[in-house]
Amino acid sequence: MEKLEMLKINKDCWDVVAPKFFGVESLPEYGPLTVTEDEIKLFDDINHKKVLDIGCGSGHSLKYMADNGAHELWGIDLSSTQIETAKQVLKDYNPRLFCVAMEDHTYLPQDYFDIVYSIYALGWTTDLPTTLKYIYSYLKKDGTFIFSWEHPIYPHVKAENNSIILQGSYQLEEPVMFNSFKGEQLPVILHRRKLETYINSLIEAGFKIERLIEGNASSRFNSEEDAFTEKYYSLYKTRMVPNTFIIKARK
Ligand SMILES: C[S@@+](CC[C@H](N)C(=O)[O-])C[C@H]1O[C@@H](n2cnc3c(N)ncnc32)[C@H](O)[C@@H]1O
Numbered sequence: 001m002e003k004l005e006m007l008k009i010n011k012d013c014w015d016v017v018a019p020k021f022f023g024v025e026s027l028p029e030y031g032p033l034t035v036t037e038d039e040i041k042l043f044d045d046i047n048h049k050k051v052l053d054i055g056c057g058s059g060h061s062l063k064y065m066a067d068n069g070a071h072e073l074w075g076i077d078l079s080s081t082q083i084e085t086a087k088q089v090l091k092d093y094n095p096r097l098f099c100v101a102m103e104d105h106t107y108l109p110q111d112y113f114d115i116v117y118s119i120y121a122l123g124w125t126t127d128l129p130t131t132l133k134y135i136y137s138y139l140k141k142d143g144t145f146i147f148s149w150e151h152p153i154y155p156h157v158k159a160e161n162n163s164i165i166l167q168g169s170y171q172l173e174e175p176v177m178f179n180s181f182k183g184e185q186l187p188v189i190l191h192r193r194k195l196e197t198y199i200n201s202l203i204e205a206g207f208k209i210e211r212l213i214e215g216n217a218s219s220r221f222n223s224e225e226d227a228f229t230e231k232y233y234s235l236y237k238t239r240m241v242p243n244t245f246i247i248k249a250r251k
Helices: 003-021 060-067 080-089 128-138 195-205
Strands: 050-054 072-077 096-099 113-119 139-150 157-160 163-166 174-178 188-192 208-214 244-250
Touching: 003 080, 003 188, 050 060, 050 128, 060 072, 060 080, 060 113, 072 080, 080 096, 113 128, 128 139, 128 195, 195 208, 195 244
Parallel strands: 050 072, 050 113, 072 096, 113 139
Antiparallel strands: 139 244, 157 163, 174 188, 208 244
């Protein structure tokens, strides 16, 4: 399937499911149940910085940036519903928000941002090398790129009948079409990629990788039981395999 067709399918889906992600998967959280920015402190000083959020969703991570002193807030998202919501969430902060795909050419400034980040959105791209090439171009020299995404092993690990089983092939990298998403009967396409693909694509785009975190469960769940459950996201699974990975890289 062509990239444009995949983007159209995903946009149609995200425009409908967007309200279900209001403030979900936003900083200081990096993803479901996983370590938070308060625990791992990956961002350098945010104060007075120009920041760009890739896949900004409802704008809550940009609000976190504003609350920590960021000077300019920029965000892009494929979904016009998300961009309209983010405009409301950030109405007191003068944000620059654009409805555009991260793998598309944009008129965002080059060599401009101190920090580009993406919380649980980068893996939606239909074209990782092109997306990383653009992200690299938006950053100033020595600028930081931080992103989190689902750990590529996690969808292959299933909890069933009191056991953990491996399903499907981790080795196979391909777009996968789901017929429904978040309870809506709408198709959506996600690319399965290996961890090495993210790392090697960053290197090929020119980034220096500073940290890779395979997130354990956040310490705020320390006192919670991790009893067996067949749920997709659970402490039980997360304490065995990371559900999220986080990378800090530099231009
Ligand atoms: C889980 S949400 C992100 C949450 C958000 N980062 C936050 O901090 O609140 C994933 C977002 O990625 C966006 N998205 C999906 N595909 C995209 C693409 N190709 N380009 C830009 N955004 C995309 C979706 O519209 C959605 O808003």
